[in-house]
Amino acid sequence: MPHLDPYFKEVDGLQGKFIDRLKSAVAIPSISSEDERRTDVVKMGEWLAEQIRAVGGTVELRQLGKQPGREHLDLPPVLLGRYGNDPNKKTILLYGHYDVQPAQKSDGWATDPFTLTMDDKGRMFGRGSTDDKGPVLGWINAIEAHQKAGVEVPVNLIMCFEGMEENGSEGLDNLIEEEAKKFFKDADVICISDNYWLGTEKPCLTYGVRGCNYYSIEVSGPGQDLHSGVYGGMTHEPMTDLIKIMGSFVDPDGKILIKGIDDLVAPLTDEEAALYPPIAFTMNDLHESLGSEVSIYDNKDDSLKHKMRYPSLSLHGIEGAFYTPGAKTVIPAKVIGKFSIRTVPNMEIDAVTQLVEKHVNEEFARLRSKNKMKFNVVHCGKWWVEDFNHPNYTAAAKAVERVYGVKPDMTREGGSIPVTLTFQAQLGKNVLLLPMGSSTDAAHSINEKLDKRNYIEGTKLLGAYLHYVAGELVHPSK
Amino acid sequence: MPHLDPYFKEVDGLQGKFIDRLKSAVAIPSISSEDERRTDVVKMGEWLAEQIRAVGGTVELRQLGKQPGREHLDLPPVLLGRYGNDPNKKTILLYGHYDVQPAQKSDGWATDPFTLTMDDKGRMFGRGSTDDKGPVLGWINAIEAHQKAGVEVPVNLIMCFEGMEENGSEGLDNLIEEEAKKFFKDADVICISDNYWLGTEKPCLTYGVRGCNYYSIEVSGPGQDLHSGVYGGMTHEPMTDLIKIMGSFVDPDGKILIKGIDDLVAPLTDEEAALYPPIAFTMNDLHESLGSEVSIYDNKDDSLKHKMRYPSLSLHGIEGAFYTPGAKTVIPAKVIGKFSIRTVPNMEIDAVTQLVEKHVNEEFARLRSKNKMKFNVVHCGKWWVEDFNHPNYTAAAKAVERVYGVKPDMTREGGSIPVTLTFQAQLGKNVLLLPMGSSTDAAHSINEKLDKRNYIEGTKLLGAYLHYVAGELVHPSK
Numbered sequence: 012m013p014h015l016d017p018y019f020k021e022v023d024g025l026q027g028k029f030i031d032r033l034k035s036a037v038a039i040p041s042i043s044s045e046d047e048r049r050t051d052v053v054k055m056g057e058w059l060a061e062q063i064r065a066v067g068g069t070v071e072l073r074q075l076g077k078q079p080g081r082e083h084l085d086l087p088p089v090l091l092g093r094y095g096n097d098p099n100k101k102t103i104l105l106y107g108h109y110d111v112q113p114a115q116k117s118d119g120w121a122t123d124p125f126t127l128t129m130d131d132k133g134r135m136f137g138r139g140s141t142d143d144k145g146p147v148l149g150w151i152n153a154i155e156a157h158q159k160a161g162v163e164v165p166v167n168l169i170m171c172f173e174g175m176e177e178n179g180s181e182g183l184d185n186l187i188e189e190e191a192k193k194f195f196k197d198a199d200v201i202c203i204s205d206n207y208w209l210g211t212e213k214p215c216l217t218y219g220v221r222g223c224n225y226y227s228i229e230v231s232g233p234g235q236d237l238h239s240g241v242y243g244g245m246t247h248e249p250m251t252d253l254i255k256i257m258g259s260f261v262d263p264d265g266k267i268l269i270k271g272i273d274d275l276v277a278p279l280t281d282e283e284a285a286l287y288p289p290i291a292f293t294m295n296d297l298h299e300s301l302g303s304e305v306s307i308y309d310n311k312d313d314s315l316k317h318k319m320r321y322p323s324l325s326l327h328g329i330e331g332a333f334y335t336p337g338a339k340t341v342i343p344a345k346v347i348g349k350f351s352i353r354t355v356p357n358m359e360i361d362a363v364t365q366l367v368e369k370h371v372n373e374e375f376a377r378l379r380s381k382n383k384m385k386f387n388v389v390h391c392g393k394w395w396v397e398d399f400n401h402p403n404y405t406a407a408a409k410a411v412e413r414v415y416g417v418k419p420d421m422t423r424e425g426g427s428i429p430v431t432l433t434f435q436a437q438l439g440k441n442v443l444l445l446p447m448g449s450s451t452d453a454a455h456s457i458n459e460k461l462d463k464r465n466y467i468e469g470t471k472l473l474g475a476y477l478h479y480v481a482g483e484l485v486h487p488s489k
Numbered sequence: 490m491p492h493l494d495p496y497f498k499e500v501d502g503l504q505g506k507f508i509d510r511l512k513s514a515v516a517i518p519s520i521s522s523e524d525e526r527r528t529d530v531v532k533m534g535e536w537l538a539e540q541i542r543a544v545g546g547t548v549e550l551r552q553l554g555k556q557p558g559r560e561h562l563d564l565p566p567v568l569l570g571r572y573g574n575d576p577n578k579k580t581i582l583l584y585g586h587y588d589v590q591p592a593q594k595s596d597g598w599a600t601d602p603f604t605l606t607m608d609d610k611g612r613m614f615g616r617g618s619t620d621d622k623g624p625v626l627g628w629i630n631a632i633e634a635h636q637k638a639g640v641e642v643p644v645n646l647i648m649c650f651e652g653m654e655e656n657g658s659e660g661l662d663n664l665i666e667e668e669a670k671k672f673f674k675d676a677d678v679i680c681i682s683d684n685y686w687l688g689t690e691k692p693c694l695t696y697g698v699r700g701c702n703y704y705s706i707e708v709s710g711p712g713q714d715l716h717s718g719v720y721g722g723m724t725h726e727p728m729t730d731l732i733k734i735m736g737s738f739v740d741p742d743g744k745i746l747i748k749g750i751d752d753l754v755a756p757l758t759d760e761e762a763a764l765y766p767p768i769a770f771t772m773n774d775l776h777e778s779l780g781s782e783v784s785i786y787d788n789k790d791d792s793l794k795h796k797m798r799y800p801s802l803s804l805h806g807i808e809g810a811f812y813t814p815g816a817k818t819v820i821p822a823k824v825i826g827k828f829s830i831r832t833v834p835n836m837e838i839d840a841v842t843q844l845v846e847k848h849v850n851e852e853f854a855r856l857r858s859k860n861k862m863k864f865n866v867v868h869c870g871k872w873w874v875e876d877f878n879h880p881n882y883t884a885a886a887k888a889v890e891r892v893y894g895v896k897p898d899m900t901r902e903g904g905s906i907p908v909t910l911t912f913q914a915q916l917g918k919n920v921l922l923l924p925m926g927s928s929t930d931a932a933h934s935i936n937e938k939l940d941k942r943n944y945i946e947g948t949k950l951l952g953a954y955l956h957y958v959a960g961e962l963v964h965p966s967k
């Protein structure tokens with residue numbers, strides 16, 4: 012695709028302007044989880060709409076009404092944008108978010124979090140730089156560079172940019188459902204740039220995320236907390252029962268002991284197995300990110316498989332027991348244990364819950380305790396996995412090779428990204444996660460950053476992807 | 490003992506004055522654990538010294554210096570009092586405390602906690618009424634009533650009244666050790682009135698308390714808390730290991746699973762076994778105080794034995810894990826489990842600790858985890874048990890029969906009262922716990938009270954005990 016060269020050249024030429032654009036975006040503290048910042052979130056949405064219009068797009072700021080449960084707050088608008096409307100072109104739906112995590116200098120930031128600050132290594136520090144203002148602006152940069160290079164954008168673009176991603180994406184699922192057959196009806200595939208490479212050097216395409224079934228177990232007995240000196244030995248203690256049940260779920264090596272769970276896990280195919288060895292990730296990387304060498308497996312492939320394609324069970328804590336430093340001789344009257352299972356294909360939410368509930372009931376019955384036990388489902392989100400042989404993926408892989416000169420790693424995320432599921436379910440179209448940032452970007456932490464290389468080459472990548480996907484959708488290479 | 494009758498009559502006649510005395514004492518908020526109340530604690534000590542002097546006793550306010558670790562505070566004085574110095578009489582050492590637990594109306598008190606308020610059932614509500622101002626004043630009331638009745642107090646009295654009991658009894662152990670062969674040297678026996686009847690109707694004598702060995706287990710691995718989505722399945726999780734270890738200590742029916750612990754427990758003799766059936770306590774009483782029917786045993790005797798003479802193990806909680814309401818998908822990096830064992834004869838502190846540490850180390854080794862585990866001894870206090878055939882007890886039993894018309898229950902406390910151990914160890918003399926208040930007095934809670942009956946008959950009991958112990962020490966009846 013020779014017409015990519017002038018586009019790439021134009022991106023390089025415009026990089027100062029693109030960085031200024033990101034600087035302007037970072038300067039608006041669009042923290043969706045803080046009431047007093049809600050006007051800044053709205054301001055950010057309006058600023059972003061203006062950017063879309065400035066490159067020739069159209070955009071509606073769709074109002075979603077009051078925030079459920081916090082009716083003094085209006086939800087920030089979802090930006091429904093369009094660029095191009097050519098019935099002869101394929102149409103790509105882009106998703107991103109313009110809100111950010113909370114941040115204040117006093118949290119430990121080295122620089123002001125809302126002033127984009129580049130250091131001598133090209134690291135651009137600022138809240139939202141990598142999550143998700145950089146990637147969202149990447150699309151606008153790509154349109155602008157096409158225009159200035161005189162290269163036609165080869166597809167129609169539909170944009171869905173929300174302002175509540177860091178606060179539960181309130182209202183988004185309804186909107187997607189409503190617009191699936193309306194505003195989103197022309198979408199051929201979906202592309203989301205809101206996650207990260209596994210490391211710092213090699214790009215990846217992400218074709219799956221694990222789900223999460225979160226449970227609690229409440230054990231209660233005495234009418235009030237008791238003194239262990241006075242009552243210890245006379246009474247059934249809720250902590251004793253709860254700890255026994257919680258101890259029955261998983262072995263220290265991560266093996267889940269709940270009968271039937273393993274049978275739900277999709278077998279590893281040869282095709283999938285072949286994806287792991289090329290992935291740029293080492294045990295050193297893992298140990299560094301763990302901050303110690305407590306990894307279960309001693310090799311990269313097994314570690315990655317257990318993060319990406321096998322379930323895991325974590326015990327998070329206990330509510331109602333003694334939790335502060337010091338020594339208190341209390342028998343807690345009511346304790347609530349919290350745990351969750353990361354789910355993978357083909358573990359259906361309800362099937363997993365049935366096995367867990369059965370296990371919990373059996374374990375409690377074995378205890379023959381007079382205490383009361385209650386099993387609760389706190390929340391469940393399904394796993395998502397995509398067909399990585401789809402033209403959406405082969406196109407993205409070609410774009411990565413063209414821009415970065417390497418085949419991308421094919422990864423799944425351990426944690427959940429709920430919007431992928433909603434798009435897949437409501438539109439029935441292939442969803443691709445095409446990250447811009449790297450593993451060291453510290454999204455959600457202090458000193459969040461985006462490397463200049465990832466922003467500029469990433470802008471090239473997004474543009475190149477549009478060209479390749481236009482081609483692949485017509486003449487698939489696989 | 491016919492001379493008790495005029496004494497009893499005088500107590501009845503003086504009851505208005507005695508209640509006023511208690512009212513004056515309760516009015517001084519001598520809370521030892523609150524810095525800003527320290528001057529009130531001192532004021533209370535001075536007021537009490539004045540009461541002792543007013544009935545003809547002598548008293549030294551022994552200063553103990555600064556409070557360790559809180560050097561801006563002076564420790565309140567220990568009152569070292571004396572009444573009578575006749576070498577032909579036996580000498581009884583009395584212990585009590587003039588400080589109280591915190592209290593404010595807003596905690597839920599029905600009346601002002603520092604205004605003694607009697608209701609129509611004769612319940613006298615006020616902080617310190619039963620713990621321990623009522624019993625301490627009982628001794629002074631007894632002296633006064635003897636004088637007014639023209640009956641000689643048949644023994645010499647040594648008093649040790651401290652002002653830090655509710656705040657760790659700072660400095661008291663040292664003082665007892667220093668004065669064992671000096672101020673306390675003449676003591677033949679020791680009497681402490683600072684605990685409660687098992688129920689509300691029948692008095693008891695208390696001849697033992699359980700000890701407490703408090704432990705913690707720290708399990709750590711990752712360098713920082715991890716997201717379970719990203720790391721679950723790849724890494725050893727400290728919670729998994731800790732819960733497995735904590736689950737290995739005790740069964741839901743209270744049976745301690747640590748090898749060797751049971752072998753340390755003194756066998757039940759026929760003599761001791763015979764003490765339980767007469768005790769006035771029912772399963773209904775237990776269920777009422779538990780606030781539910783989660784008792785392990787279905788009969789009173791087994792329940793009491795497991796509170797009084799068998800060990801118990803309680804799991805108190807976990808520091809470092811998720812403990813608030815809601816759902817957090819954290820893998821805690823460092824968690825500290827807290828548990829304690831209530832100990833009984835003949836479980837020596839170090840022998841128990843060795844067995845527990847061995848068990849913990851073996852359980853952790855079985856897990857084959859890469860996490861680190863650290864076993865810690867938080868604090869240990871020994872059990873105490875006394876010879877209940879000693880004249881000190883036979884005298885008290887006769888006094889109970891004389892005043893209340895019933896044989897007292899012979900009980901042990903489940904929780905610890907450390908000063909009993911110190912007196913026993915340093916003076917080598919028999920220690921008796923002779924409670925004044927009843928099980929419903931709510932010491933340490935809101936609406937603490939002392940029934941008028943317990944205060945007035947209790948004053949009679951303390952006086953009668955002095956007569957009987959004077960006799961029994963010379964001519965033991967057993």
Ligand SMILES: [Zn+2]
Binds near residue numbers: 108142143176205
């Ligand atoms: Zn994001």
Ligand SMILES: [Zn+2]
Binds near residue numbers: 112142177454455
């Ligand atoms: Zn985010």
Ligand SMILES: [Zn+2]
Binds near residue numbers: 586620621654683
């Ligand atoms: Zn007390």
Ligand SMILES: [Zn+2]
Binds near residue numbers: 590620655932933
């Ligand atoms: Zn107390």
